[in-house]
Amino acid sequence: MEEGLRLYNTLTRMKELFQPLQSPFVGMYVCGPTVYGDAHLGHARPAVTFDLIFRYLRYLGYRVRYIRNITDVGHMEEEGLGEGEDKIAKKARLEQLEPMEIAQYYSNRYHAHMTQLNVLNPSIEPQASGHIIEQIALIEKIIDAGFGYVSEGSVYFDVESYSRQHHYGKLSGRKVEDLLSNTRDLEGQSEKRNPFDFALWKKARPGHITKWPSPWSVGFPGWHLECSAMSAKYLGDHFDIHGGGMDLLFPHHESEIAQSQAANGQDPCKYWIHNNLITINGQKMGKSLNNFITLDELFSGKHELLEKSFSPMTIRFFILQAHYRGQLDFSNDALKAAEKGLKRLMDGWKSLEKITPSDASTVQVKPLQEQCLEAMNDDFNSPVLIATLFDGVRMINSLVDKKETITPEDLTLLRSTFQAFIFDLLGLVDEAPETGSGRIEQLMETIIQIRKHARERKDFATSDFIRDELARINIQIRDTKDGAEWAVTG
């Protein structure tokens, strides 16, 4: 068991040594998507970030239960359209579909996109709609503890009475007094004692489709409740890691803490991990800003902001080249750079096959491996890990050029290090197109032979013709010292 992992805890604003509550078991809960639209770049970041963390914790030998929920009961939309309309219900009316039909449709697409990004499946992927009973039970606990009140068939969390005993705002650094003086006046909130009280249960208005019976009304659970209920159900009242995007810090995660404290008398988890957001041209992407790019559009290149398509692995590499706590700005140039960098890394990996070992090593492989581990141990620093791997690529190229030498043992270590960090931990996949069936291989062999003979006769018109024509169908000829190679591009 590795002892050196340090991670940044949003709760303490410090890097802390990771010490699981019940090693070797680790419980991790991450806020998943609301399935009423296609996944976009913003969904890719937490998915890839926590995939990296999941992979690394397993690599260290922990037995991780990773929960990532699916929100399918809808959250409230309060602006413009009045209070309390359910997002999924709204879309359902527009498209004349059952709410669950929409949720299922987008869940399926989300999974497909995550698979393309080579994001591992979580251990459990609970749906909010499947845990209404647990959520109702949690509300009852909160009411019994004196921190919830019923009003007009809805139930609200009493932030003021809670804050007399606990610090509401300790995760996001807020003070209740500030909340009091700064909360905007929203219409139709007369049911609440205080404007910053949040709903635990909302009574459904006429026409509202997604609703369930409860002791208080036919309605639906409030927006912070599902995570509290489902994390407790599968990980217990106190677990190791809770993650999500920084935009969820307040009020979502803050309220989760309050709910758990109110119901169970303790914080839900030990470490809070938040990934930063992706911006587009320096601005955040959001559904309401209409500047988001879906993964589908990224992969196909069909979006006005995109100069070309970008493969799933390019997106994954792009995300991993920045530290998860830093903002990452999207641009075509940045993605193109990531695309080329990824290719360089993969070419380096493939070049390992060309190395012939010697009796002695002039390169240092062990320190390289240690640097990789140190990078990951330092709050999952994937950019430093990648930089170290590029140092490895330079080492590999020098070995291929026979400017350096390496023993069989070191070569094995180098190969296993690359295997572990590139594929097992960073989760990258070599996307180079298949060169095709054996017959095509033989055909290309023949063509290359013809071109070779033409060149030997100095018949460059023929050799260039072959090269140009192949290039037209995206087959690239590369002349190397050991003869010509070919590869399918794009």
Place this chain on the structure above:
RNA sequence: GGUACCAUGGCCGAGUGGCUAGGCAACGGUCUGCAAAACCGUGUACAGCGGUUCGACUCCGCUUGGUACCUCCA
């Protein structure tokens, strides 16, 4: 207004109290019939102003600029 965070070379993006991040681009070179590809080499940048220090890009303060959250959003 409150809260949180950030300002690094042409671009993306790490990191550190004194010693090379890395990738892309650019430039030079090797290779090549010419190319392409590939590989090698080259960049003293850290918003501004003060302070602490033998020494700060790295710590502290201020200023300026930016982003996010406070309202659905990863």
